[in-house]
Each structure stands twice: as structure tokens, then as C-alpha cells.
Amino acid sequence: DVKVTQSSRYLVKRTGEKVFLECVQDMDHENMFWYRQDPGLGLRLIYFSYDVKMKEKGDIPEGYSVSREKKERFSLILESASTNQTSMYLCASSLWTSATNEKLFFGSGTQLSVL
Amino acid sequence: DQQVKQNSPSLSVQEGRISILNCDYTNSMFDYFLWYKKYPAEGPTFLISISSIKDKNEDGRFTVFLNKSAKHLSLHIVPSQPGDSAVYFCAASLTGFQKLVFGTGTRLLVSP
Numbered sequence: 001d002v003k004v005t006q007s008s009r010y011l012v013k014r015t016g017e018k019v020f021l022e023c024v025q026d027m028d029h030e031n032m033f034w035y036r037q038d039p040g041l042g043l044r045l046i047y048f049s050y051d052v053k054m055k056e057k058g059d060i061p062e063g064y065s066v067s068r069e070k071k072e073r074f075s076l077i078l079e080s081a082s083t084n085q086t087s088m089y090l091c092a093s094s095l096w097t098s099a100t101n102e103k104l105f106f107g108s109g110t111q112l113s114v115l
Numbered sequence: 116d117q118q119v120k121q122n123s124p125s126l127s128v129q130e131g132r133i134s135i136l137n138c139d140y141t142n143s144m145f146d147y148f149l150w151y152k153k154y155p156a157e158g159p160t161f162l163i164s165i166s167s168i169k170d171k172n173e174d175g176r177f178t179v180f181l182n183k184s185a186k187h188l189s190l191h192i193v194p195s196q197p198g199d200s201a202v203y204f205c206a207a208s209l210t211g212f213q214k215l216v217f218g219t220g221t222r223l224l225v226s227p
Contacts, residue, residue, distance in 0.1 A: 004158070031213045040124070042204060042219035043159070050213055058214070090158055096213060103149060104215060106158030 003027070004107035006091050011112045019078040021110050023091030030096035032074035033104065034058075034066065037088040049074055050096055081114045088112075118142050119207050121218040128225050134192040136221050138205035143186065145207040149215065150179060150190050153202045162203075163190070195225045 007022040025032065033048040035058075045058030047066040055066050063085060067075040074093075078085055088111050092104040120139045128134045138148075146167040151159035165172040165179045165188070172179050178191045192199055202222050206215040 009156070033214065035217075040219060042119075042121075043206075043217035045214055045216075048214055092158075094213065097211075103161045103164065106151075106160070108158045109156070111156075 004091055004093055004105050006089075006107040006110050008110050009108065011110060013078075013081050013112065013114050015082060015114060017078075017081050017114075019081050019112065019114075021076040021078075021089055021091075021112070023074045023076070023107055024072050025074075025091075025093040025105070026072065027093065027105070028071065029093035029105075030071070031094045031102075032068065033092040033094075034064075034074070034076045035090045035092065036060070037090055037109070043090065046076065081112075083114050086112060086114045117219070118145075119205060119216050119218040121203075121205060121221050123221050124219070125222040125224070128195045128223065130197055130225055130227050131194045134190075134195045134199065134223055134225065136190040136192075136203050136205075136223065138188045138190075138218050140186050140188075140207050142207070142216075143183075144209055145216075146210050147208045148179070148181060148188050149206045149208075150177075151204045151206060151217075152199075153204065153220075159204060192223075195223075197225050197227055199223060200225050 004025045034046040035043040049055045049068040065077045091107040094102040149164040150162040153159040181188045202220045205218045
């Protein structure tokens with residue numbers, strides 16, 4: 001089974017802090033994603049990466065950056081945390097394919113509270 | 116601009132009855148659709164999918180129907196069980212594009 005592991009289940013940070021959310025997958029997937037889940041808004045894509053050192057903006061990248069130095073690890077960085085970034089953050093991975101559709105496998109999520 | 120919409124934020128059903136969750140999309144280029152289930156404090160897990168070349172796909176108690184002309188899909192759960200109580204997200208994608216577009220979710224509550 002695919003395992004996607006997010007380093008923290010709960011985080012509490014102060015406004016203005018730099019925050020790192022870490023995600024590791026163990027199935028050699030090329031694609032990795034960061035989503036945030038908010039009530040009434042569903043899952044919104046922040047950033048994704050289809051290869052090491054490659055990244056692409058999703059629908060809501062403002063205030064975030066990412067890092068993918070190794071294939072199995074994808075980090076989400078909040079440069080200066082703000083209260084509107086309080087949310088559930090979900091990491092996911094999938095195989096890269098040009099011809100078919102691959103489903104995403106999600107981690108358990110990190111509930112981030114910015115005070 | 117919400118490309119995938121789930122207009123019912125919640126649904127309550129009695130155990131043993133049918134649950135029908137609905138999803139609409141606006142982009143006619145989408146050719147693959149998925150349903151995910153999410154319990155509190157857990158990540159979403161894949162439930163069932165359907166390609167646009169089909170109009171129905173079954174897996175046990177779960178059936179997904181696709182109406183391409185109406186840009187509408189639905190998930191039927193028969194019979195519903197209390198353990199089905201969760202938030203259900205529909206998602207859509209284009210073949211060859213690596214990302215999914217998710218709907219806003221429907222919270223299903225199945226009461227005994």
C-alpha cells in the first residue's frame with residue numbers, strides 16, 4: 001500500500017513565523033501535491049510537483065512556496081504565516097502518466113492553527 | 116471559478132436506504148471522474164472512479180453514474196450503513212494532466 005506521511009498532525013504557530021510542512025511518500029511516485037481543505041471550499045490545490053526540483057503553481061499559491069529536493073519528499077513553506085492560513089493541509093502523491101489517469105493517495109493531514 | 120460543484124453541503128439518510136450524492140462540472144474537457152471519502156482527522160481515500168467513455172461503474176454497494184450531456188455525476192450507496200458517514204468529495208481530471216479538481220464536498224450522515 002502507498003504510504004504518504006505528513007510529519008505533524010497538529011501545529012500551532014504565531015503570525016509572522018516561517019512554517020515548514022513536510023511530506024514523504026514511499027511508493028516512488030513522480031507527482032506530489034499540496035492541498036488545503038476549508039469548510040465550504042473543499043480541497044484547493046496550492047502547489048504540485050511532477051519531478052525533483054520541479055514545481056507548478058496550483059489555484060491558490062499566494063503566501064506559499066514549496067521545495068522538492070528528493071523524489072520522496074515534498075515540503076510546503078509558509079514564508080510568513082497569517083491567520084487566514086489556518087487550515088487543514090493535505091499532501092498527496094500519484095504516478096506520472098501521459099496516457100491514463102492515476103488516483104491520488106493522501107496523507108492524514110496537518111491541522112495548522114496560526115494565532 | 117468553481118469547475119466542480121457539489122451543491123448539497125449535507126445529506127442525512129437512514130441506515131439501509133439509498134444515499135445519492137451529486138456533482139456538477141463545467142469543463143466539458145474533463146474525461147475522468149473520481150469520488151473520495153474523508154473521515155475527520157484523516158486524509159481522503161479513493162472510493163470509485165469513472166472514465167468519460169462509460170456512463171456507469173459499480174463497485175459493491177457503490178455505483179457512480181455519469182451524464183456527460185448534463186455534465187453531472189452522482190454516487191449511489193445502497194444500502195447505506197452508519198460507517199458510510201463521512202464527507203464525500205467528487206473530483207475531475209483530464210487525461211495526461213496530473214492534477215485533480217475537487218468539489219466542495221457533501222457531508223453524509225447515515226443514522227441507525
